[in-house]
Amino acid sequence: xxxxxxxxDLRGIPCPRNTAKALMFLEALDDGxxxxxxxxxxxxxxxxxxSLEIETGYIIQEKEQNGNAWNLxxxxxx
Amino acid sequence: MKPxxxxxxxxxxxxxxxxxxxxxxxxxxFANSSSIHTPGVQAIxxxxxxxxxxxxxxxxxxxxxxxxxxxxxxxxxxxKSAVMNRDLKRKKxxxxxxxxxxxxxxxxxxxxxxxxxxxxxxxxxxxKIKLAELAQVLNExxxxxxxxxxxxxxxxxxxxxxxxxxxxxxxxxxxxxxxQSFIKLxxxxxxxxxxxxxxxxxxxxxxxxxxxxxxxKGHELPPLMLGGxxxxxxxxxxxxxxxxxxxxxxxxxxxxxxxxxxEMSQQLKWLGDELKNNYSHCRINGSEVxxxxxxxNVHFKGNLGKDIFWALNKAGIAVSTSSACSSNxxxxxxxxxxxxxxxxxxxxxxxxxxxxxxxxxxxxxxxHELKGIIK
Numbered sequence: 001x002x003x004x005x006x007x008x009d010l011r012g013i014p015c016p017r018n019t020a021k022a023l024m025f026l027e028a029l030d031d032g033x034x035x036x037x038x039x040x041x042x043x044x045x046x047x048x049x050x051s052l053e054i055e056t057g058y059i060i061q062e063k064e065q066n067g068n069a070w071n072l073x074x075x076x077x078x
Numbered sequence: 079m080k081p082x083x084x085x086x087x088x089x090x091x092x093x094x095x096x097x098x099x100x101x102x103x104x105x106x107x108f109a110n111s112s113s114i115h116t117p118g119v120q121a122i123x124x125x126x127x128x129x130x131x132x133x134x135x136x137x138x139x140x141x142x143x144x145x146x147x148x149x150x151x152x153x154x155x156x157x158k159s160a161v162m163n164r165d166l167k168r169k170k171x172x173x174x175x176x177x178x179x180x181x182x183x184x185x186x187x188x189x190x191x192x193x194x195x196x197x198x199x200x201x202x203x204x205x206k207i208k209l210a211e212l213a214q215v216l217n218e219x220x221x222x223x224x225x226x227x228x229x230x231x232x233x234x235x236x237x238x239x240x241x242x243x244x245x246x247x248x249x250x251x252x253x254x255x256x257x258q259s260f261i262k263l264x265x266x267x268x269x270x271x272x273x274x275x276x277x278x279x280x281x282x283x284x285x286x287x288x289x290x291x292x293x294x295k296g297h298e299l300p301p302l303m304l305g306g307x308x309x310x311x312x313x314x315x316x317x318x319x320x321x322x323x324x325x326x327x328x329x330x331x332x333x334x335x336x337x338x339x340x341e342m343s344q345q346l347k348w349l350g351d352e353l354k355n356n357y358s359h360c361r362i363n364g365s366e367v368x369x370x371x372x373x374x375n376v377h378f379k380g381n382l383g384k385d386i387f388w389a390l391n392k393a394g395i396a397v398s399t400s401s402a403c404s405s406n407x408x409x410x411x412x413x414x415x416x417x418x419x420x421x422x423x424x425x426x427x428x429x430x431x432x433x434x435x436x437x438x439x440x441x442x443x444x445x446h447e448l449k450g451i452i453k
Contacts, residue, residue: 014310016114020122024130047114054116 001064001071006035010044011069019048026058031078034061040069081394082440086281087230087258087373087431088398092324093283099327100285103320111317112308121319128326132277135333138267138292144309145322148289149257150180151302152276153224155291155313156253157184159299160222161192168221170195172250174207174236175416176229181255185224195219204365205234205417213244220250227265228258231400231413231429232364233373235263242271251297257281257289261332262339262371273297279321283434284328288321335434342432343371349430349441350374356445357452363400363414363427372433375400375414377426378452384408386428389451395444400427 008025010018022037029035039045052058052074062073083091092100103124109117111125126140133140146152157171173185175198188194197220199212207225216223223245228235238254245252251273256265260277267275274297278289291313293299298312305314332339346369353360359379377383383399390397400411410424419427430444 014307016112016119016122017126017310019114019119020126023119024123024126051114051116051119 001036001062001073002034004034004036004073006033007038008035009038011038011040013044015044015047016051018044019051022048023051023055026055026074026076029076031057031076033076035074035076037072037074038066038069039072041065045070079394079443081396082443083396084430084432084436084440084444085396085398086433086436087233087429089280089286090283090433091435092285093328093331093434095331096284096324096327100320100324103323107319107323111319112306121317124326125317125319125322128322128329131326131330131333132290135261135329136265136267136275136292137269139295141310142267142292142295143290144293144313145317145325146289146291146313147287147315147318148280149178149255149276149278152278152289152291153178153180153253153255154184155302156274156276156299157181157188157222157224159302160251160253161188161194163299164221168219169193170197170215170220172197172199172212172215172220172223174199174201174225176201176205176231176234176413177224177226178230178255178257181224181226201234201416203418204368205229205232205363205413206365206368207236207241209237209240209244212241216244216248216250218248220248222253223250224253224255226255226258228256228263228370228373229364229413230258230373231411231427232375232417233258233370233431234364235259235368235370238272239270246271258370258373261329262342267292267294274299279325279328282328282332285321285324288318288325290325332434338434339371342434342436343369345432345436345438345441346371346374346430348438349444350376352441352445353448356449361423363419364417372431374430374432376428376430377423378428379423379426381426381451381453382408383426383428386448386451390444390447393447395447398429398431400424400429 107121111121253274275292280286363375
């Protein structure tokens with residue numbers, strides 16, 4: 001996965017606080033920014049992806065398993 | 079005459095912006111912030127924004143703050159859970175002689191129920207802890223030191239940086255009750271090595287029923303409230319979202335108001351000087367210089383505090399006495415007694431505490447009314 005400057009590690013943070021923190025993190029980025037979100041596998045990942053679908057302007061460019069978590073490379077389209 | 083409220087150390091009126099944010103939250107953020115649907119996520123996002131505001135104001139990480147129902151709960155949490163969590167070889171808690179009842183009562187409880195020894199360090203005539211005495215009692219038998227930052231009756235400011243250094247020498251966690259000082263006095267948690275911090279909202283023009291406990295990373299205490307695992311399993315109970323939003327708003331607004339907070343201390347200095355100039359028998363209880371910006375404690379020789387209190391109340395001015403009504407009679411303040419004040423002067427004490435809403439005209443009216451009351 002490509003190296004990016006902006007990242008947030010949400011491993012160990014329960015739902016829905018992890019989703020809230022991820023969305024707040026994405027909202028604070030500039031348009032066009034790429035960022036890495038690391039989130040636990042299972043319900044945390046599913047819940048975040050479901051919530052992100054409702055938000056507009058974000059594209060998951062890459063997705064890679066990282067042990068018991070997932071690395072998501074997200075583009076903020078703006 | 080419009081009522082004048084000068085009891086802001088007890089509680090403060092809501093800031094208008096806080097009220098608006100809370101009403102909006104009550105209308106729109108009613109979902110349970112633990113729910114994963116969109117309204118739930120919207121609610122928890124606002125909670126996290128408030129947590130960020132609070133953490134930023136203290137230069138700490140948001141993950142180190144846990145919302146509670148207020149200062150009393152945060153204080154109870156630390157004291158009771160520290161007993162459960164302690165190294166069993168350590169059997170003592172160190173505190174000061176002038177703490178708030180929400181510290182004194184749980185300390186009495188752990189003393190009676192767990193055989194914990196509570197050592198109360200004295201204060202000087204200005205209400206400051208005696209550091210030499212404190213240094214003598216801190217040793218490897220102590221598992222917690224708990225100290226208020228600003229005293230709620232006289233406004234004395236404790237030297238928590240020095241205290242934190244003394245505690246660190248013996249690896250003793252330090253808990254600070256900052257309910258009276260939060261936002262009013264600067265505090266940087268990256269610079270001051272304290273372990274736990276109690277804060278609340280209603281002393282800073284935020285809502286009642288909401289507070290927080292800061293626990294430094296790596297020093298988390300077992301929860302007091304068990305249930306659904308809210309707040310990272312540390313404090314169960316459905317989050318009071320509107321109150322948390324109000325708390326965050328009050329903090330964010332006042333962080334941008336250092337001039338107004340400085341102005342409060344100027345107002346209070348002016349009031350103290352006027353009272354001393356008008357009444358030769360007026361004394362300021364506690365330090366005149368090293369004091370919180372909002373609390374002035376005075377006594378007028380030969381005048382009972384409760385008599386002045388009721389006379390001012392009739393005139394529409396709310397203040398406070400330091401003494402308390404217990405078993406149908408007035409009992410002297412334990413704070414003023416610890417500062418060496420005799421019972422007679424102790425019962426004469428009157429606390430005047432101002433807020434952001436207090437105007438110079440309010441204090442001028444107070445002085446005018448006192449002229450007809452003070453003997």
